[in-house]
Amino acid sequence: MDKTTSLNILLVEDNPDDAFLLRRTFRNATHLEFRVDFVDRLSDALDQLDKETYDCILLDLSLPDSYGLDTLAKVREAQPDLAILVLTGNADDEASIQAVRMGAQDYLVKGSHDEALLVRAVRYAVARKRQEWELKALTMELSHSNETKDKLLAIIAHDIKNPLNGLLGFLDLASNRAERMTGAELSPMLRDANSAAHHLAELIENLLTWARSQSGRLEHRPQKLALNLEVVERVVEQYESLIHQKGIELEVDVQPDLIAFADWFMVYTILSNFLGNAIKFTSKGGKIRLTGSQTGDKLRLGVEDQGVGMTEATRQHLLQGDLIGSNRGTQGEEGTGLGLLICREFAEKNDGQLGIHSEVGKGSHFWVELPAATK
Helix, strand or coil: CCCCCEEEEEEECCCHHHHHHHHHHHHCCCCCEEEEEEECCHHHHHHHHHHCCCCEEEEECEECCEECHHHHHHHHHHCCCCEEEEEECCCCCHHHHHHHHCCCCEEEECCCCCHHHHHHHHHHHHHHHHHHHHHHHHHHHHCCCHHHHHHHHHHHHHHHHHHHHHHHHHHHHHHHHHHHCCHHHHHHHHHHHHHHHHHHHHHHHHHHHHHHHHHCCCCCCEEEEEHHHHHHHHHHHHHHHHHHHCCCEEEEEECCCCEEEEEHHHHHHHHHHHHHHHHHCCCCCCEEEEEEEEECCEEEEEEEECCCCCCHHHHHHHHCCCCCCCEECCCCCEECCHHHHHHHHHHHHCCCEEEEEEECCCEEEEEEEEEECCC
16 A cells, blocks of 8 residues: 555544654554544544544543443444554453454554554554445345355355354363463464464455455456556465465466556456465475466466366366365365356456366366457
8 A cells, every 4th residue: 555545543542642652653654644633532532523534543442531341332333334443551451352342443552563563453454344344235235136145155154154163163262271271282273273264364355356246346447457567476475475384386487568458456366366276275395387478369367286186077167157165275275166256257357268277186277368458
């Protein structure tokens, strides 16, 4: 996010020293611009929320005219769609933890945050809240389509429930036994919980993207698109950490100066799904090739892996736009085919075509053909 992008923040804090430090941190932020309004009473905060539109509120629960979780409840009642970060003086403050359970996006310990942590916390809180809005609105719209509803329910019933149950199980165990467990005992559980959380986030993002597409709310905006600079490099950067974790060798062989005429978000989503699936189904130490070429007026972007591959029946189901049963990656990662269903629809919206070649035990090759931009 560049500096020209700004977020409107309401800071509600009755300690002038804490308020000064927070405002100074926002003012010194280098990667994002903040406009911060400051009040020290809940009544003033509610007045401000009536007059102005904010992206996020930083809320001290202990104010001269309100105390504890009642402060949060009043803000949520006044602005249920506002991202809320609770300010606390103690990392173990039970009220702050309970505030997150009541709907706050997160809590921050006063005096312990630097610029990067504060900016990241605000950005994530706003992003999570916006996802909540979109998910609620789109879920309501999609309820009018029986076919869409049935497909969503099939995914939610199994593939969202499983990682969610895994997370809940870990949290229950950690809350009851963490103080008696060693680091060696906690480490694999934390890895599993982290994997489940990432899988859940991926599923929700795919659901939101597909739902926007199905409801007609996702605009198609084709433009001249430099595939290397605007798509390939960004997708590779997105997955660098995961590639490193699995020790995968990634070879990028994309012809320079490939210019497509297509929608940036849709092409980015297609390649992101291709590479994410390749990583998911490639064993540690394996190899993945990301390729790009031009033949006549057609461009092709593809990803080849040395993963588990798929049967011909599964390949046909994916090409026909069917959701498939849950498939597990090399580390237990789950997949439903929803991401590839999105890829197929996005390829067609851009006058392109999705292709798959795969052999069980040898790997898969996914590609998309797109129209080249005219000079």
